[in-house]
Amino acid sequence: MNLEAFENRVLPTKNKLFRFAFRLLGSSEEAKDVVQEVLIKVWNGREQMAEVQNMEAWCMRITKNLSLDRLRSRQRRATDPIEEGMQIRNETLTPHERTESHENMQRINEMIASLPEKQRQVIHLRDIEGYSYNEICEILELDMNQVKVNLFRARNTVREKFIKINAYGL
Amino acid sequence: MDSKHIEALLEKYWNCETSLEEEQQLREYYRGEVPESMKEVAQVFQYFDSQQKQQVNSVDFDATVKKKIKQQQPDAKVVRLFQNYGRIAAGLLVVVAATYFVRQEVRKAYPPEIADTYSDPKLALEETKKALMMISKGFSKAQKEAGKIKVFNEAEVKIQGKTPDESEANDTKI
Numbered sequence: 001m002n003l004e005a006f007e008n009r010v011l012p013t014k015n016k017l018f019r020f021a022f023r024l025l026g027s028s029e030e031a032k033d034v035v036q037e038v039l040i041k042v043w044n045g046r047e048q049m050a051e052v053q054n055m056e057a058w059c060m061r062i063t064k065n066l067s068l069d070r071l072r073s074r075q076r077r078a079t080d081p082i083e084e085g086m087q088i089r090n091e092t093l094t095p096h097e098r099t100e101s102h103e104n105m106q107r108i109n110e111m112i113a114s115l116p117e118k119q120r121q122v123i124h125l126r127d128i129e130g131y132s133y134n135e136i137c138e139i140l141e142l143d144m145n146q147v148k149v150n151l152f153r154a155r156n157t158v159r160e161k162f163i164k165i166n167a168y169g170l
Numbered sequence: 171m172d173s174k175h176i177e178a179l180l181e182k183y184w185n186c187e188t189s190l191e192e193e194q195q196l197r198e199y200y201r202g203e204v205p206e207s208m209k210e211v212a213q214v215f216q217y218f219d220s221q222q223k224q225q226v227n228s229v230d231f232d233a234t235v236k237k238k239i240k241q242q243q244p245d246a247k248v249v250r251l252f253q254n255y256g257r258i259a260a261g262l263l264v265v266v267a268a269t270y271f272v273r274q275e276v277r278k279a280y281p282p283e284i285a286d287t288y289s290d291p292k293l294a295l296e297e298t299k300k301a302l303m304m305i306s307k308g309f310s311k312a313q314k315e316a317g318k319i320k321v322f323n324e325a326e327v328k329i330q331g332k333t334p335d336e337s338e339a340n341d342t343k344i
Contacts, residue, residue, distance in 0.1 A: 003239070011232060018226045028227060035226065036235055043239045104210075108217045128221045130190055152186045159184055163210040 001046040010042055013056050016129060017063045023124045024067040026113065034070060038062045057131075060139040064121065104162075111161055112154075118142075119154035126151055173205070180211065 001009075014035055021031035021038075041062055042049070052058045112120060121140055125131045131139070136147050176199055182188045183196060200208070200215035228234075288294035 003236075006239075007232075007236075011235070014231065014235075015225045019221065019224050022224070032226060032228060032231070036231075036238065039235050040238055040242060044242060104213045105217050105220070108214060124221075127193070127218045130193070130222075132190060148186055155184055155186065158214060162214065 001049060006043060006046070009055055010039060010059065013059050014039065016056070017059055019128065020060060020121075020124060021063050021067045023112075023120060023128075024064070024117075025070060030070060031067075034063060034066050037066055041066075054135065054138060057135050057138045060125075061141065064139060108158065108162060111158060115154050115157060118146075119150045119157070122147055122150040123154035123158075127155075176208075 017035045017038055018028075018031050021034040022028055025031050025034065038059060042059060049055070049058075112123060115123065118140070122136060125136045125139060126133075133144060133147055136142075137144055140147065142150075176196070179188060179192055179196055183193065188196070197215050197219060200212040201219065204212045288297065
């Protein structure tokens, strides 16, 4: 793969990679670093890439692995345990949403941030990025059953916590 | 799109039975005006929509990546080149070591004495004679020294007061 192919096929995935890393890490700076690392990794490993069928899914998988590595080293560094997903809460929103002060958007955001890691990954890949179940299996290195169970639980949490409570005015 | 259809789709959605196309339909539906009872659901889909628009918030991101890639390129090549040389060198080393050991084994199996060292037979005879003479010289010298042992033997016999017959028998034994 030459630089031109890299620019046409790999670089355009950067926003998807960024969103995924951001969802996992909750910090846009760190997510940006991870995406850079992923792209450089892909470039250095371009020789083996001829065998890769779904380049985008492959890049997403590297993003997931590098993000989780970072999360783990962050946890090791932290002296007191940070509540999972705490940092994601406010930063994930675009400035537009913040100024519009969509309170409910923020609540959904918090809710997804507080989901267990796997559920958060699956709901992001399916409902935000629109990947097929097969692609999600490939990215997350899970089998179909696990993907579906995690998606079901994630959607159900959103339904129970957000829609039902709001709908009945509780 | 009628609301019955949407409701059915939504129920399928919560049960994770919708296809990607059907989920896209839901998204599109909830982008528009929706009845009050569906406002919350609409917000969930609007949230997904808004999240998908998020981009890397850095203007020079591509440039930075390209720069880093170009920095990496020569390094990676040099390393690979050295790795290849290393492989070749290791291969050669194995071959050289193998031939060395095989040669040694061969030498052990066929001692070099068998091979002719002199081309002129006369010279060879002279050398052989010389060598044999050296050995015989060594033998005669050893014999002389061995004679001294006999003196000790005789002395031992005298001390023990044995008959010369017996001592002679001992001598032959020695």
